[in-house]
Amino acid sequence: MDQVVVTEGLTKDYGAVLALDGLTVQVAPGVTGLVGANGAGKSTLIKILLGLIPPTAGRARVLGHDIATEGPQIRAAVGYLPEHDCLPPDVSASDFAVHMAMMSGLPRVAARERAADVLRHVGLAEERYRPMGGYSTGMKQKAKLAQALVHDPKLVFLDEPTNGLDPAARDEMLGLIRRIGHDFGISIIVTSHLLGELERVSDQVVVLDGGRLLRASRTDDFLDATGALLLEVLGDDAQARMLDALTRAGLTAARRGSMLTVDASHPAGVQDGGADADVHDVVRDTAGALGLGLVRLQADHRRIEDVFADTSGPR
Numbered sequence: 001m002d003q004v005v006v007t008e009g010l011t012k013d014y015g016a017v018l019a020l021d022g023l024t025v026q027v028a029p030g031v032t033g034l035v036g037a038n039g040a041g042k043s044t045l046i047k048i049l050l051g052l053i054p055p056t057a058g059r060a061r062v063l064g065h066d067i068a069t070e071g072p073q074i075r076a077a078v079g080y081l082p083e084h085d086c087l088p089p090d091v092s093a094s095d096f097a098v099h100m101a102m103m104s105g106l107p108r109v110a111a112r113e114r115a116a117d118v119l120r121h122v123g124l125a126e127e128r129y130r131p132m133g134g135y136s137t138g139m140k141q142k143a144k145l146a147q148a149l150v151h152d153p154k155l156v157f158l159d160e161p162t163n164g165l166d167p168a169a170r171d172e173m174l175g176l177i178r179r180i181g182h183d184f185g186i187s188i189i190v191t192s193h194l195l196g197e198l199e200r201v202s203d204q205v206v207v208l209d210g211g212r213l214l215r216a217s218r219t220d221d222f223l224d225a226t227g228a229l230l231l232e233v234l235g236d237d238a239q240a241r242m243l244d245a246l247t248r249a250g251l252t253a254a255r256r257g258s259m260l261t262v263d264a265s266h267p268a269g270v271q272d273g274g275a276d277a278d279v280h281d282v283v284r285d286t287a288g289a290l291g292l293g294l295v296r297l298q299a300d301h302r303r304i305e306d307v308f309a310d311t312s313g314p315r
């Protein structure tokens with residue numbers, strides 16, 4: 001399928017602040033995590049893609065529509081959950097969702113049905129008839145999510161939907177995002193400043209840093225095995241003795257917190273071919289010879305934070 005978002009050299013200059021710096025990126029259908037530290041340019045990118053603010057330079061297409069000339073077509077096909085609190089406090093979630101559905105062109109009866117469906121889907125039950133000013137943060141985020149979905153969009157932008165939520169509400173929101181994306185086939189671009197948070201729900205991840213693209217790839221590629229083993233030993237001075245012994249055995253090992261990592265891809269002094277198995281054996285035998293308990297030995301997987309830390313050095 002075609003890309004849902006394509007940008008070329010997208011730049012936004014707020015006077016003294018360069019929020020986007022020549023961003024060129026393509027986003028495929030599915031659930032996409034747009035991650036980056038506070039101020040990386042995530043909200044600015046979404047607002048430009050929605051046509052709410054113009055870019056200083058560059059071009060972009062959303063669902064094939066040009067942001068410069070086809071704003072109304074984009075907004076008809078796209079839903080948006082803004083980052084900040086923007087709900088009218090005296091209005092109920094039910095009335096608000098009906099209003100937003102009618103604004104999108106649905107007749108009143110259809111708007112009522114659609115609003116009821118979508119509110120049930122996000123998990124707002126009886127409280128949907130109460131004024132939103134009395135809602136918890138989690139309920140407000142659900143109401144914001146409902147209005148973003150009420151006109152049956154093809155793509156939704158969710159700007160920090162887990163911001164301010166406690167761990168249980170955050171898990172619930174992440175579960176909802178996964179279901180909306182996978183069960184309903186709506187493409188989702190969801191932002192977070194917590195780099196690891198979207199690993200579980202995203203098909204692909206776009207990492208911004210200082211308004212520039214740091215990396216865009218499928219989540220699986222981010223989390224590929226590193227070719228290293230992660231191990232933990234117990235016993236007196238266990239970590240230091242094990243590190244020393246592994247190094248003397250010709251392996252490249254290093255500390256990581258209370259654990260050790262061992263390079264299993266090209267181990268020095270260990271024959272190629274079946275190298276992984278050999279390294280497992282060397283680790284097991286070394287721990288045995290030292291009389292240390294080997295409590296963990298597993299393939300090491302990268303996390304999004306690691307990729308970010310590796311590539312975002314000083315510029």
Ligand SMILES: Nc1ncnc2c1ncn2[C@@H]1O[C@H](COP(=O)(O)OP(=O)(O)OP(=O)(O)O)[C@@H](O)[C@H]1O
Nearest residue numbers: 014017019036037038039040041042043044045193
């Ligand atoms: N209207 C504005 N006027 C001036 N500077 C702005 C404006 N909006 C954003 N900025 C600045 O542009 C940069 C990018 O902001 P943006 O909100 O896009 O980042 P973000 O990645 O969404 O971060 P956050 O999660 O904190 O919202 C920041 O340095 C911010 O202070």
